[in-house]
Amino acid sequence: MGAEVTGLTFTREDRARFRSRVLRGTEAIDRMLSEGLFTDHSTQPEPLLGMEVELNLVDSQMNPAMCNEAILADLGSDTYESELGQFNIELNLDPQPLKASHAMDFADDLRVALNRLEAMATEHGAHTVMIGMLPTLTAVHFDQQWLSQSNRYERLEEQIFAARGEDLVLDIEGSAFDGEIEELHVVTGTILPEAACTSMQLHLRLAPEDFANHWNAAQAFAGAQVALAANSPFLDHKALWHETRLPLFAQATDIRPVELKNQGVRPRVWFGERWISNIFDLFEENTRYFPALLPESSPIDPLDELDAGRIPDLTELKMHNGTIWRWNRPVYDTVGGHPHVRIENRTLPSGPTLLDMMANAAFFYGTTTSLAREDRPIWTRMSFDAAEQNLTAGGRDGMDARLYWPKVGWVSPDELTHRILLPHAHHGLEALGVDSAVRDRLLAVIEGRCATKQNGASWQRDHVARREAAGENRVDAIAGMLREYIDRMHSGDPVHTWDRPSA
Template structure:
């Protein structure tokens, strides 16, 4: 969905031409896998983080046009809503003091965003779901000025035959609301981690990402509230899954195939299986036709970009033009602080390396249906969840993280030859978060328990704490006025 398009209206002929080119490129992609043409450069990492622009009253500020013009940098892009932006990082090799360098780069990036926001009279905030968001903010009046988002809205409603989107979440409280456009998607903001891997290992990293999604979402949870209702530990998950509720062919949105989902299975032999599934099970959502040059994979990429697996395989290109394979790990919310974001990345890189390179492949350690159930129950219950795990039938999530997964992540990071001090520093943040049982979601709930369900007061105090740069496990509950 990062590709811009040149129209928001499509004909049946557009769909047929797009399908022909998509099928041609998919066949070419099969040849690439068979001939092993992908980059062997590994491991390489990157990230995207979606953030909020808020005004002085802590409400969403539809100002991303002004922000992007003032920032004047290719590292920042628009998101669906005018009150969201996306920060990007240049890819970096995972080696030596990569983590601390990533933090330094992230912090410089974030400081610049704060300055730009201040220059245009608003503020920038990192959180999973904006605490002060209201239904009235999710209107097409606030959609970003890019054709792809208007086209997405039109095509989703077309495939739904005009039926409204119904949001239904049962958590600590219940929420039901009706939406007549896709702007609900803008409510959920994420930290998306990218990991490039060589072809022969890429499906193992993909499967390992699936396996570890449950502990990743439990330890990083930062989205308990939506429209002032206390729902899941990570409410982004059901919000996003229902925001673009269209599925596969023949009405499969009501069946097992959904455009936003945990996926349907591990990749058994290669990531090509995901791209084959894309063509076989999902109708074209944005039939924008590009060049007929199959080597650019533009139609494959656009189609793949409208299928939002929580772990998504991507085709990209090295600087010399060699195609490469990446995993996009999409489960983590935008974090309470920069250092929390880096600690989440460190935990992911360590765990995914450990399980991808384990002598028993990830897909043989835990059945896919168990990994999927772990993910959704962990999104709902966070560190209080109990999961199935290799060698353990009903593991307490917090105990699992503290007594096994942190050690596994350390072993994974050590095998990548990262700096020992960096490994200790960032994994200690994960450990402290688990020991104190204070994720971003836990902190928000405790604040409300102490001070009442005032979302503006919650957000202002959250924002104040974020400015300190301290990790969330050390935040107190004093009201910031």
């Protein structure tokens, strides 16, 4: 969800003060790096791994159920939080080392949290769905009345539209479906379309000196990561990208009118523009390129805190960073008085099953770790533009994409993963101390997707196409598909084993 906002309005003085505090927070980061004040990795030398999962709520007709506030009130736990739409809920798992004794603890903790949430949702006449984009969402559900009750969301929407000066335009051309290209074109005066994008966010806490290599590595294989995990093919009853979250999230949070886009002003949802050599590069870009959206300041000056021998919270820097949605985002935080930095990987959709999500996590952590430790890193042999183009291709076409990789050329995601990335994932997980049986179990799911070329998006698209061929209209086909999706989600069997619907 991000930090709550207490202010109801922001003045010019608020903006000037906030900008100054963000600049001083960036200076504080620079000083802390140069003075070796990031001691979190000294007390916890192994990388720590964390997870957030966003879910949708549906009613008995498979339509969005607008009841997150009531469910959260009855749950009464910090594990669960609201998200932008009243049909969203987020759950958070505490970070832990990904070792033999912990690797499946993530799965156990997630299963317990999901089961408790589903039980409570059922009491309110709803069900939970782990899916990248709820396929029964339509433009009707993008009405401001369905915004979750949060001052942060209200102020964020207000500030985005104040900066734009005009309505948002959603314009997405899909990947060919049943021989046709379908398009979404919606004009809206709310940021609620962003709520359609439900993801699994992975956190990797690192020593500062290790951050740049791991961030570069995560960027380099993001296209393959998304292609293999795509699970967001439908919105407003249209077949769009295999991972429609990518273009929708970018467009739904875009503060730029057309003129600023034409000038090359950077978007708030951003892949980036270069490989980095230091985590400071990213915070400096944030300060240099992006105006404040939620300029709420604290009375504490970060440099004064450092001068007094205290570790600053960097409230303004964190607030600012939380409104710049990089697909691999740098995060500064403190725990028990120790500052740390981490990568927040935001490319993955939620679902389809718990095992699929654990496999996606293992693939990310293992591959990132191995690529980051190569003697001749991938980012020295691959242009940044190629990595960004891979992300676009993987999101648009999923398992049908063509991706570029050095010494391999243009290749399908399944071939690239089987030949290059899975060996990296095994090596990386081994380096993290993950037991071989756990490695084999989780990465076998990724290998299974490569063998069958079936992920959540391809299963959904295939199922809807076959239902339509049998005579159903699009609305009924999508609702029927979602019912079967939920049944299979609860079965726990990974998506590559799901039977394709019979003709």
